[in-house]
Amino acid sequence: MTSNLLNQQIDDILESVLEDATDDVYLINPSREAIEEFVVVATDFDGDLPTVHMLADERTLKEVMDDFIVASNAADLITAGALELRSLEQAPENSLLITDDRVVALVHAGDRVGGLTTDDGEFVEAATDTYAGRWEDATAFNLRTPPISRVRETLAEEIGEGAEEDFTAILGSLETARGDGDGLDEVTISLLVAAKNEALLYDISKWGEDVGIASKATFSRTKTKLEDMGLIDTEKVPIDVGRPRLRLKIGDERLEEADNGQLATVAESILN
Incomplete structure (x- = not known):
């Protein structure tokens, strides 16, 4: 038995x-x-x-x-x-x-x-x-979230290996990633990583939409929220044709001083 x-x-x-x-x-x-x-x-x-x-x-x-x-x-x-x-x-x-x-x-x-x-x-x-x-x-059950292995692989390819390492480290420091007060959501994490690596908003939002994390519009709205709260900053980058694009940068010195294990905790404390 x-x-x-x-x-x-x-x-x-x-x-x-x-x-x-x-x-x-x-x-x-x-x-x-x-x-x-x-x-x-x-x-x-x-x-x-x-x-x-x-x-x-x-x-x-x-x-x-x-x-x-x-x-x-x-x-x-x-x-x-x-x-x-x-x-x-x-x-x-x-x-x-x-x-x-x-x-x-x-x-x-x-x-x-x-x-x-x-x-x-x-x-x-x-x-x-x-x-x-x-x-x-x-x-x-239709699970719309992309596989984490594809998220990491494409992030390294499209934004850089440093961004992928930062993304993985931040996720590893969190118990949840919901964005409802119990943790940062995936869009916010992506934007913080992009700012830490000084990537273009266009590049991170295109990557996020292509991989299935969220739409470009959601990335744009979240960027505005984070910028209004002082977590990230932007600078205009001229291009040959069309409107200048925005480079993301860390906007709060507390985030600049935090390592990846602390970045999520510091960001949550500011957001809350």
Whole structure:
């Protein structure tokens, strides 16, 4: 009989299931925490990942994927064929992990999580058939966030390797990237990186639109906000034909003195 997974963190349970899985996995009705932890565990997983069919409440998925850090790493997993997302308007009652040989019910008890497990063949088969059917009837979740690997690669190509290193370092210093008071958003981070590297607004906004982060208009509006608050500054750069373009520069000496690990913290303190 497969042992229950008790007194563990959700990431430990997810990693244990992924390590033992030999075929596709169904992750049914995961909590917000479980979705976030799955993306972290799968991103850091050392080995061949099975394809995980995540069937989740649509509102929960939207809330979680509003965080650029989570969503961009999830997009990488989707590109690699390790994750598929579908949503249901009415989520199942149970939160389950289903593999080819076991069913694990995820049970939260305060700050503790248990994985109640069965490997009964008939039950596993019935659960697989049930949720495979629900999967087929579910709606594909459209994740519009670009994969983080493509963001980094194109940023290095279009703006410079220094900009990519700064972008990665800032993301690494943040717990979330939502822009709702819980962290800077991806557009603000991109503009701060561009200013730190004295890139043109045209270049960073074109890159951002091409890679799928946000429209040029969104970059322009955010630039104006940051400039009005004194975080960034601009200078006109004449070109052969047309209106001068704007070079972005750091506008606050506190940001100039901060290293990449502190840049996000200092910027958030100014914005708040």
